[in-house]
Amino acid sequence: MSTEGHVQHTPEELADLAKKQLASLLSKNEPLKPKDRLAIPPQEMPAQAPKARIGNMSEVALGYSAEQAKLESLRCIQCKNAPCIEGCPVIIDIPGFVKAIAEDDYQKAIDIIKRNSLLPAVCGRVCPQETQCQEKCTVGKSLKDAEKSVSIGRLERFVADWERENGKMKTPEVKPDTGKKVAVIGSGPASLVVAADVRREGHAVTIFEAFHKPGGVMIYGIPEFRLPKKIVQMEIDTLTAMGVEIKTNFVIGRTRKLRDLIDKDGFRAVFVGTGAGLPKFMNIEGENLVGVFSANEYLTRSNLMKAYDKERAHTPIYASKKVAVLGGGNVAMDSARTAVRLGAEEVHIIYRRTEKEMPARIEEIAHAKEEGVIFHILENAKRFIGNEYGCVTQVECLRYELGEPDSSGRRRPVEIKGSEFIMDFDTVIVAIGNDSNPLIKQTTNGLNTTKWGNIIVDETQKTSIDRVFAGGDIVLGAATVILAMGEGRRAAKSINELLANEK
Amino acid sequence: MNKILSRRQLSENVYMMQVEAPLISSERRPGQFIILSLSDDYAERIPLTIADADPAKGSITIIFQAVGKTTKDLSRLNVGDSIANLVGPLGNPTHIEKFGTVVCVGGGIGVAPMHPIAQGMKKAGNKLIVIIGARSKDLVILEDEMRAIADELIICTDDGSYGRKALVTEPLKELCERNPKPDLAVAIGPPIMMKFCASTTRPYNVHTLVSLNTIMVDGTGMCGGCRVTVGKETKFVCVDGPEFDGHLVDFDNMMKRLNSYKMQEKHIDEKECKLDSEIEKARTHQ
Ligand SMILES: Cc1cc2nc3c(=O)[nH]c(=O)nc-3n(C[C@H](O)[C@H](O)[C@H](O)COP(=O)(O)OP(=O)(O)OC[C@H]3O[C@@H](n4cnc5c(N)ncnc54)[C@H](O)[C@@H]3O)c2cc1C
Numbered sequence: 160m161s162t163e164g165h166v167q168h169t170p171e172e173l174a175d176l177a178k179k180q181l182a183s184l185l186s187k188n189e190p191l192k193p194k195d196r197l198a199i200p201p202q203e204m205p206a207q208a209p210k211a212r213i214g215n216m217s218e219v220a221l222g223y224s225a226e227q228a229k230l231e232s233l234r235c236i237q238c239k240n241a242p243c244i245e246g247c248p249v250i251i252d253i254p255g256f257v258k259a260i261a262e263d264d265y266q267k268a269i270d271i272i273k274r275n276s277l278l279p280a281v282c283g284r285v286c287p288q289e290t291q292c293q294e295k296c297t298v299g300k301s302l303k304d305a306e307k308s309v310s311i312g313r314l315e316r317f318v319a320d321w322e323r324e325n326g327k328m329k330t331p332e333v334k335p336d337t338g339k340k341v342a343v344i345g346s347g348p349a350s351l352v353v354a355a356d357v358r359r360e361g362h363a364v365t366i367f368e369a370f371h372k373p374g375g376v377m378i379y380g381i382p383e384f385r386l387p388k389k390i391v392q393m394e395i396d397t398l399t400a401m402g403v404e405i406k407t408n409f410v411i412g413r414t415r416k417l418r419d420l421i422d423k424d425g426f427r428a429v430f431v432g433t434g435a436g437l438p439k440f441m442n443i444e445g446e447n448l449v450g451v452f453s454a455n456e457y458l459t460r461s462n463l464m465k466a467y468d469k470e471r472a473h474t475p476i477y478a479s480k481k482v483a484v485l486g487g488g489n490v491a492m493d494s495a496r497t498a499v500r501l502g503a504e505e506v507h508i509i510y511r512r513t514e515k516e517m518p519a520r521i522e523e524i525a526h527a528k529e530e531g532v533i534f535h536i537l538e539n540a541k542r543f544i545g546n547e548y549g550c551v552t553q554v555e556c557l558r559y560e561l562g563e564p565d566s567s568g569r570r571r572p573v574e575i576k577g578s579e580f581i582m583d584f585d586t587v588i589v590a591i592g593n594d595s596n597p598l599i600k601q602t603t604n605g606l607n608t609t610k611w612g613n614i615i616v617d618e619t620q621k622t623s624i625d626r627v628f629a630g631g632d633i634v635l636g637a638a639t640v641i642l643a644m645g646e647g648r649r650a651a652k653s654i655n656e657l658l659a660n661e662k
Numbered sequence: 663m664n665k666i667l668s669r670r671q672l673s674e675n676v677y678m679m680q681v682e683a684p685l686i687s688s689e690r691r692p693g694q695f696i697i698l699s700l701s702d703d704y705a706e707r708i709p710l711t712i713a714d715a716d717p718a719k720g721s722i723t724i725i726f727q728a729v730g731k732t733t734k735d736l737s738r739l740n741v742g743d744s745i746a747n748l749v750g751p752l753g754n755p756t757h758i759e760k761f762g763t764v765v766c767v768g769g770g771i772g773v774a775p776m777h778p779i780a781q782g783m784k785k786a787g788n789k790l791i792v793i794i795g796a797r798s799k800d801l802v803i804l805e806d807e808m809r810a811i812a813d814e815l816i817i818c819t820d821d822g823s824y825g826r827k828a829l830v831t832e833p834l835k836e837l838c839e840r841n842p843k844p845d846l847a848v849a850i851g852p853p854i855m856m857k858f859c860a861s862t863t864r865p866y867n868v869h870t871l872v873s874l875n876t877i878m879v880d881g882t883g884m885c886g887g888c889r890v891t892v893g894k895e896t897k898f899v900c901v902d903g904p905e906f907d908g909h910l911v912d913f914d915n916m917m918k919r920l921n922s923y924k925m926q927e928k929h930i931d932e933k934e935c936k937l938d939s940e941i942e943k944a945r946t947h948q
């Protein structure tokens with residue numbers, strides 16, 4: 160990883176440096192040529208120093224200063240074909256908003272983003288830009304290093320934060336009431352987009368959320384140090400201000416059946432955005448020992464129930480010394496970094512393939528390393544070993560090597576026979592992915608799903624049941640915030656069309 | 663927010679509350695439970711079985727023992743106060759049909775969730791035998807309610823202060839030896855009691871259901887914190903249960919998992935912890 164080993168600058172140093180760089184750039188007083196733009200140094204994200212941040216839950220990345228944002232936006236050469244847009248799942252006019260930042264017109268920048276994305280402050284922080292817009296960026300290509308692409312995500316975050324921190328967030332206009340009701344199940348990103356888009360058309364919207372707080376994975380999964388909860392809360396407040404009703408503590412399938420919403424409660428359409436909330440386990444020996452957790456449980460205790468705040472929280476979280484986290488995605492990084500913050504002495508990530516195949520965002524991997532997380536690649540757990548109290552004490556692992564590429568194009572890990580070895584751990588967090596939660600399917604006849612339990616939809620996001628639409632992780636399998644939002648937008652459009660055409 | 667409509671202390675630290683929850687009261691079936699928490703931010707979520715419901719009044723009844731932080735705080739709430747968060751009904755309802763003779767064994771607070779099941783079994787036309795077990799006389803709850811529906815009611819106390827001085831497994835064994843033997847046993851109570859009920863009925867091949875009350879967070883299958891080993895398979899109590907074939911449940915693993923946080927809860931409630939483990943020790947020795 161390129162971030163490894165380099166000296167981290169303090170936020171003040173970065174801001175100062177940017178001021179000087181910008182002054183010298185603008186002192187030339189002539190239009191910048193592409194060559195000049197490519198020569199501007201990529202702006203490093205200011206961050207809390209590793210030693211400090213492992214002792215708190217506050218956000219790690221602190222956001223660009225105005226000068227940094229300007230410099231970074233000036234790096235964009237405004238190439239005609241704009242391949243970045245192709246890389247964006249919701250087709251944001253990226254060169255457009257980047258140019259607006261370069262011209263110091265932040266309002267215009269955020270307006271351009273918001274035409275296509277409802278949650279820029281979230282997406283700017285959690286999107287895997289390096290495999291989306293930034294992977295295609297011409298600047299990165301010209302510099303022969305994708306990590307030197309224009310930092311589109313950081314710029315997105317910059318203007319979204321500017322909007323929020325300066326009180327510029329507007330409650331979108333809502334058309335006059337149509338008297339038609341729409342139910343939205345779940346309150347993750349897919350659902351929030353549906354609620355906003357459908358409400359804008361004047362329809363009454365009720366969100367039903369199983370947990371006591373809305374926001375989905377953005378609230379209970381992704382930790383505070385990566386996505387401050389108050390950002391998510393403000394988005395939800397905007398929805399409430401638009402007149403969206405949110406019913407928490409409401410499990411569709413249990414408190415009320417999906418079909419009853421339409422048949423008895425008068426909802427004209429239903430959107431199912433219940434996410435991929437069924438933790439996968441490995442089905443190996445010792446998995447139910449005390450001290451073995453799903454990442455979902457570990458993270459929910461810490462994030463939703465705030466168990467990290469040991470003084471105030473009533474929810475306990477396991478006190479660990481040596482933690483093994485199995486997996487290589489964002490969920491694994493979040494679990495490992497949470498364990499570090501909760502005071503574990505050693506945290507190890509164990510992953511079957513190599514770092515190149517890790518699905519986690521590059522920045523999360525780098526941050527985890529800076530925080531002292533130890534990476535074991537080409538290894539996997541074979542069984543968990545416990546003591547007489549039924550607590551996990553050791554993990555038996557197996558080494559792997561990379562074989563032929565599989566259907567996903569990633570080289571398949573092949574186990575090395577006889578390579579077993581044992582490591583001591585008092586905690587194991589299983590973060591190998593999520594399947595879809597079967598509750599809605601089990602309690603709704605006629606709802607077609609794949610054999611993995613994902614709801615099947617057509618190109619308008621409609622399910623096999625009339626008036627019922629679905630999107631996000633429940634359709635895609637565990638995916639991303641931005642893809643969930645994209646599906647939500649499409650579903651909202653279909654719902655709005657359906658309702659527009661009837662009395 | 664769910665308003666508390668009535669509150670009654672049943673024994674030293676056992677409380678019964680009627681709570682406003684109109685939708686839950688009409689949807690719930692015997693065997694299901696709710697999860698509640700007392701505030702949005704720092705509170706713990708705990709599962710409690712629904713002991714009864716009154717759809718006309720839009721209320722459910724919960725019965726709980728004030729042992730942990732949350733149940734103690736809950737016990738201090740009064741009529742008119744509200745429970746911040748309450749979600750349900752969760753879990754699968756008990757499968758109720760005419761089996762023939764059904765023995766319902768309720769231990770301690772487990773008598774509460776047993777009541778609606780016993781009621782259902784009776785209504786379905788079963789011969790209903792109820793065994794209530796408690797440590798002592800003043801801890802026996804719902805005796806009148808059970809007497810009203812049971813064809814036969816047996817009360818056991820550990821100290822002999824009421825009914826038979828016996829563990830519930832004693833009369834259960836006798837019933838299994840009767841001819842005809844019971845067609846079904848349902849046991850709800852402390853894990854150790856359910857474990858021994860299951861091992862009592864096993865040699866007689868009497869199918870035995872147990873209702874497990876594990877640690878839970880969401881109650882919708884999302885966290886896996888509630889998982890148990892049933893016949894070598896991993897099951898989630900909140901969505902696959904809460905009732906399982908007692909002959910297949912790995913109770914030892916379940917009890918250890920229940921104690922996962924005991925060490926850490928210690929600083930909150932050191933005394934209770936010791937008490938709990940001592941009782942458990944005493945019971946295992948019997
Ligand atoms: C730890 C973690 C880290 C992640 N990091 C990233 C990242 O960095 N970048 C990224 O893009 N993506 C990330 N993801 C993935 C991303 O969060 C998800 O793809 C996205 O949130 C899916 O959105 P959704 O709207 O489909 O549902 P979710 O966000 O999963 O929300 C579903 C909601 O529905 C509720 N629900 C479920 N069943 C019912 C029911 N029956 N009745 C009522 N409510 C119900 C749930 O309680 C939940 O609140 C991460 C996921 C996790 C778990």
Ligand code: FES
Binds near residue numbers: 879880883884888901
């Ligand atoms: S309580 Fe979380 S899965 Fe059962």
